[in-house]
Amino acid sequence: METDEVRDPAALAELRARLEAGRIASRLNQTALARKAGLGRTTVSRALSQSAPGPSADTVGALGRVLHLDVPALLGLLDAACGRGPAAVADAGRPGQAIQLWDPHDLEVHPAAEAPAAGSSPGAARDRNPGARGGALPAYVRRPHDELLVELVASAEDGNNAMAVLVGSSSTGKTRACWEAVQPLAAAGWRLWHPFEPTRADAALTSMRRVAPRTVVWLNDAQHYFGGENGERIAAAVHGLLTDASRSPVLIVGTLWPEVADTYMTPPRSGEPDPHSQVRGLLAGRLIALPDSFDGTAIKEAEAFAAAGDRQLAHALKHSDNGRLTQFLAGAPELLRRYSTASPPVRAMLEVAMDARRLGAGVHLPARFIEQAAEDYLSDEEYDDLADNWPDQAFTDVTRPVQGRLAPLRRVRPRTAQNTPAEEAAPVPSYRLADYLEQHGRRRRARLCPPESFWQAAHDHLSPEELTSLAEAARSRHRFQWAEQLAQQASGSGNANVLVRIAEIRRTEGALNEADRLIQRAADTGNTTALISLAIARENAGRREEAEQLAQRAAEGGDSKGLGQLAEMRESHRDPKGAEELALRAVSLGNTSPLIRLAEARELAGAHQSAERLCQLAANAGDATGLVRVAAIRETLGARKGAQKLYQLAARVGNASALVRLAVQREMAGDRTGAEQLAWQAANAGQSFALVRIAEMREAAGAQEAAEKLARQAIEAGHRFALVRIATIRQVAGDHKGAERLYRQAAESGNPSATARLTEMAEAAGEPEAAERLALHAAKSGNPSALARLADQREAAGDPRSAEKLALLAAEAGDTSALARMAEMRELTRDTEGAERLARQAAAAGNPSALMRLADIREAAGDSNGAEKLARLAADAGDIHALARVALMRAMAGDTRQAEQLARLAADAGNPSALAQLAERKAAAARNDSRPMLHGPDSDASAVPVAR
Template identity: 50%
Template sequence: MPSADTVTALAGVLKLPVGELLELRRIAAEETGTASAGVSGPGRPIGQWDPHELEVHPAGPGKGPSGADGVRALPGYARREHDQVLANAVTAAATGRSQIVVLVGTSSTGKTRACWEAVQPLAEKAWRLWHPFDPTRAEAALEELHRVGPRTVVWLNEAQHYLGDRKFGERIAAAVRQLLLDEERGPVLVLGTLWPEYAHHYTAPPTPGGDDPYSLVRELMAGHMVSVPDTFDTAALTAAAALAEQGDTLLADALTRNQNGGRITQDLAGAPELLRRYEQPRQAASRALLEAAMDARRLGTGLHLPKAFLTDAARDYLSDHDYDLLTDDWAEHAYAELAEQVHGKQEPLRRTTPRPTLRPPTPTTDAVTTPQTSAVPVFLLADYLEQHGRTTRRHLCPPASFWYAAHTHLTHPEDLNNLAKAAKGRHRLQWSHHLFQRAADHGDPEALTELARALVEAGDLDGAETLARQAADHGNTFALYLVAELREEAGDRDGAETLYQQAADHGDTGALTYLAVMREEAGDRDGAETLYQQAADHGDPDALIHLAEMREEAGDREGAETFTRQAADHGCTNPLAHLAKMREKAGDRDGAETFTRQAADHGDTYPLTHLAEMRKADGDWDGAETLYRQAADHGDTNALNRLAEMREEAGDWDGAETLYRQAADRGGTNALTRLAMRREEAGDRDGAETLARQAAGLGGHDALARLVMVRGMAGDRDGAETLARQVTDLGGTYALTRLATLLKMGGNRDDAETLYRQAADHGDPDALTHLAVMREEAGDRDDAETLYRQAADHGDPDALYLLAEMREEAGDRDGAETLYRQAADHGDRDAPYLPVEPSDIFNRLWPYGLDPDGTPTSPWEPSGSVELREHVPPRPS
């Protein structure tokens, strides 16, 4: 087989088209199996390149669409407008016409990745790719450009290194232009990328009489530059979201941080370096600042973090050794390090200036005002690091310096409130109290209410009432209700009524309704009706409902209907349903139907379906069906399901299926699930699976999970397990967990444990907890403890409580308390599966709360004040 150089030389001597001869050589090489033999010219087949070798930025740790681990993963690719220009150039090159395209965009906007994606069709056609790089980019390009043969992509990423070179740039531009014009060496595709400032510099016309150092570069790029936008538009975001839904975790993570206005590629490109800068800082103080910022954001502060707060907060994040090494100017050095940019023009922690809030002038201000900005330096944490902190630090309670700095430097009531709640959720009760007080000092009504609640719990009703009135003065009347209810429970009806009246005086019309209820219970019906009417006049529909019920009980049906209609006009349909029930019970079927239809006209179909059920219970199936159809006509999908069930009970399977399908067409996954179960019962397993998958496609994965259970209970272990795995592939690990539970209940503990482990491997922390329980029941306490801890690390805090209970039952009270303390550090949460509320456990163990380091807090009084010590070097306790 002759080499490509030999064929090119022969073509020149014989005056034959070099492109055709090289194509014949390629075909002959493929037919004889020697396609790789005798290949000459720079570059290598496109398929042999790794995209990162061509300077495509890694997209951060995690898994790409292929599931591969490591920082070299690439996310899926969402195409944008410039991709079509590249595709057109690739098509032209593939058909024999040499092309050049230079993508122009700011750092990390996806230029290089776009070029890589564009050349993939050429890889299938055995094209080569050459990336001139050694000894320098410019020298390599100038030395080898004359050797580039047909069907080659010339890769000029960061083209300023080639075209902008002071010594060789113009010569390289001339050589590239000659390559594009030389038909005997074509076709070739030249791809380049540039930042806008370079493109502007190279293409700017020369000044009269001045030098023109880029004349050939300007001529080469004229008409071949394509802009790459900084952000994803709506179409690109939609495409990225679709890839994320298909399992692309890198894109999914980036989209969760899309508050940056669609800067997806910058986020992905900067993530690895941001993480490295956090994990491997030049100085420990830099990491301390980042961790203080991470904790502030995950516990609820706003985006803009004051410098003074971060500086003081960071101290206890340092070890004693690192703290002793701090210099007087440590903060300035740390902030300077964190201000250095990474890819995508991102900084780990950057100083920012919040935009001023612009509002129309009030009558007391000048027509034109100058917006004032805060003189306090504030900083913004990189989105990626914020998200990283929420994941990796979720189980940690910040140290004392954090809480002290928040109390000392933060002034925004919402920040203080959120941190106070976070402290309370972690049983740091004393700091919670002081942060609420700090927010209350700024007039925050929510903080005043929380402080009032604390005094109520401490039995200080008078102090609570004082704070409740202050909160009401600032627009929050909830605390007044709280104290009023306690007064009422204590028999102080006058005191309760006074507080309700105060709430009403602050514009809370609901308080008038409470007062009216108290008058009604006391037998003062006239007074109650007057208050109800006042509340109704202030727009409280609940008062109209009470009035309607009072008139109905008094036999004034016309008055009851009047108030009911008024309530409906205010958007409240409950009284219509109530009157419909009363009419039905009284035998007034026409009146009942009238009110149900009125409710339906107001958007509430429940009265229609409820009345239909009453008719069905009385044996009036025709009447029930009529009402169900009316509800369905008003958009109630569940009414179609009820109709289908009636058809089933009557033995009309075809009619039932028709109605179920109508419900499914309206998005009713329950209907598809019911159909699937019917098909399964009839022995049509394929039909059942098809319908269940249709339901899953609409978001109703429960249909497949129910099939798993049905087949498992029927003894079809293999069929159930196969289906469970399919559900898992769709993202629902619960099917495996349910099947494992079913096997466990049936005594098949070994297989149950196997399935639990498989579900756990797919990310289900509940499965780990189930496994831990099984190991504990089997007496393997060590393995159970390991699994409980794994479950907690994977997001199931219940596991810590269960492990603590295990320790308590074994008599290890100290070990149990340690675990409960770790659970407290996770923060407040609902615990529906635990027999005791976490707060009850914490209050039993530590009635005064915990200090930030986890030690029990010394006795203190919520109404008292605790002296706060200044937190500056030397480090205080």
């Protein structure tokens, strides 16, 4: 029996989208789903069909239970579709559940190593956390980053939207810190939503707009949300949530590894595409760094917990060094020992998993893939020595826990609903690589290309989405045949996202017709990315009506970006009316950014009234940022009165940025009372910098007492660097005593930047011991740059021994810059032995580019042999660009064969441009142009293959 008359098609579409996503995630076709749910094949087909009447409640319940979906939420959507019970529907549609219902291990908090029992039962340690299925968690030791999270949570409790992403290496305590931070919200009745199924990105895109007030959005391993093809859309959705006052308050927390954060936050070079612009804007000012180790204060607190009976912390304190307690608790040392001493088949399995993860495979790796891929990781002798049942033996060994529940590979038991019909009789297990080993593999195996068995196993056993990523990895490593085969295997699935990705690969390879066909196939399924791509192509071809229809379809599918892109194209083609119509259609779907971009373009073109009108329309839709951005343009062009008018309009609707601007203007006009009032309004709206800005202006005007007062108020409002900024102004003005007093106050509150400034002042005052003590304190607080700068000063002052000692301490704390700079200085003073020693130390600490910089200096000085030696050392240390440089050096020496071999190795190591660079240099020399000769007279430039 089917539903009553459908009154809300959007709710019915959402219901079907969830059911279909669950079916795909469970890898069931409709026949298998019908059999599992005890329903007829036709019933299931009509339930999922967009053209059929809605399914009955019994059908929805049966399908939801089989697919492990939230059945009450599905029934709520069904009620909404039929116009029944809107209040119940609203609650059912809220993503997430009460915080206290979550187990921390389900949110990916690492299980902690269990300490050997000392006169107590093995289960005694678990009594502290009876609800934690992953075993006991040790007592939590707070560190400086936790104080920042406390402030963030307090702001959320006060009704503000807030976000922070913790950045740190594997097993440094990022996820546990987030979990501890949100506990105060549990008592206040907050929910927590972890976007996870069917994939993290799909869940975020589908449900971010349904997040309700008093929800924590949990983005652990945020690269899964921001790093894929939908990363920019997800970043825009998160930004929309943060700026939507109707859904306040919400708290968004996430985690990232440092190298991933660097990728997002590094702007592209001029002229290059910017794949992370929205992500970079979202994360700016919201990243919190975690140190790799505990400082002295944290160690003392851990010791106190250990003395009070926490056996896990006591065990970690006894067996770890350098304050790396979290890594020990996560089993890192033992995991590395197990890997380094593993038998050949176990080592091969671990390296298969490392390579799969770094090249784009999913977290859960099928056992059949690991077993098949491992063969070519073994030498002939090792392979011949294998027992007949070697896979069983190896899996038993590699999954044996090192401590507690921690293992190099952990078996992931498949749920029965996720098996294909062929697998129901004997489900195939999957395995997950330990995070610490995954990061170790990314670092140590970055320049290695997997062997043939890896690509074949991937072709045979991995999913279409994984194959797409691996096809790109194969292509970048010049494994063109495998790139083609993997791409064909992926596209054969018909998955729309895969079709789009394969189309992109084909387009870069010049297969434009095939790319267009794949995009059309994807668009026919309703894929919004493909629809937008086709819309732009139709617009460029002058087929405007078709373009609009395609962009509208994408917008109805949840992506209004295409409407904005068409609007900008119409504006550039001098069709302002058409541009506005498209932008307003985007606004009706909740996306005001196209309207704001049009306003900015018109303001720059001098159409001030039109720009202002568009900004007002955006403000009426709840987004006043356009008013502020256009006002800033006017202010830059000198139209201060017009700018002030727009700032005032934006301020009236509560825009914090506009309040900051107006506060500055009031201060400049001498209205200090008005300036402070506006600055406090901005601070209360989340812009504590407004108080700092006014404080700086008071300091510059000589009103020091007033400046200090405002700076302290800014700290209370959440801007922890306020006193440091005022102190810096005093220091520049020559008031060193006043500056030192403020730096000390800031340092006492835990600000590492203030400690670094005090270090510089102590060194300048001739107090080297005090300077070192302060620099070490700053490093322990998460700022090793103070040690690096002090090392530079000692080197410049002619104290190389002290400089080296400090540089090594800085490198241990995570800043290798001083070692690299000292190596260059020694090289320039012809202390080549000292230069190499320092560069090697920098490379060992994770900075192989120090060796390449020495190579550059030697090459410029005419020492080609010395330069090549250093470049080879850099390549051995993991610099993927060094091999390419060595290849060019060999070519310059006339050794074409060796140059080509090295260029191929560089391509295999992840630098696909190496072969192209060599070919370009050879071709240039063959043309007898002005560039230097890089090969012998008998070499053949055409013999070097170039990447397609």
